[in-house]
Amino acid sequence: MNYSFHPEAENELTKAIDYFEDQQRELGFEFSVEVYKTVQRVKENPVRGQK
Numbered sequence: 001m002n003y004s005f006h007p008e009a010e011n012e013l014t015k016a017i018d019y020f021e022d023q024q025r026e027l028g029f030e031f032s033v034e035v036y037k038t039v040q041r042v043k044e045n046p047v048r049g050q051k
Helices: 007-023 027-044
Strands: none
8 A cells, every 4th residue: 555645744843843942852753653653554544543
């Protein structure tokens, strides 16, 4: 399964990563890792979870 972020969502994600990185070194990176882990879980089982 392929995925992509809406351009506005991608921009928002980038801003969030930058914000967290400004708050604490490596925090933006850790946040992005968690986001992409979640994306991977959704890709592996897209019908899991609530509607």
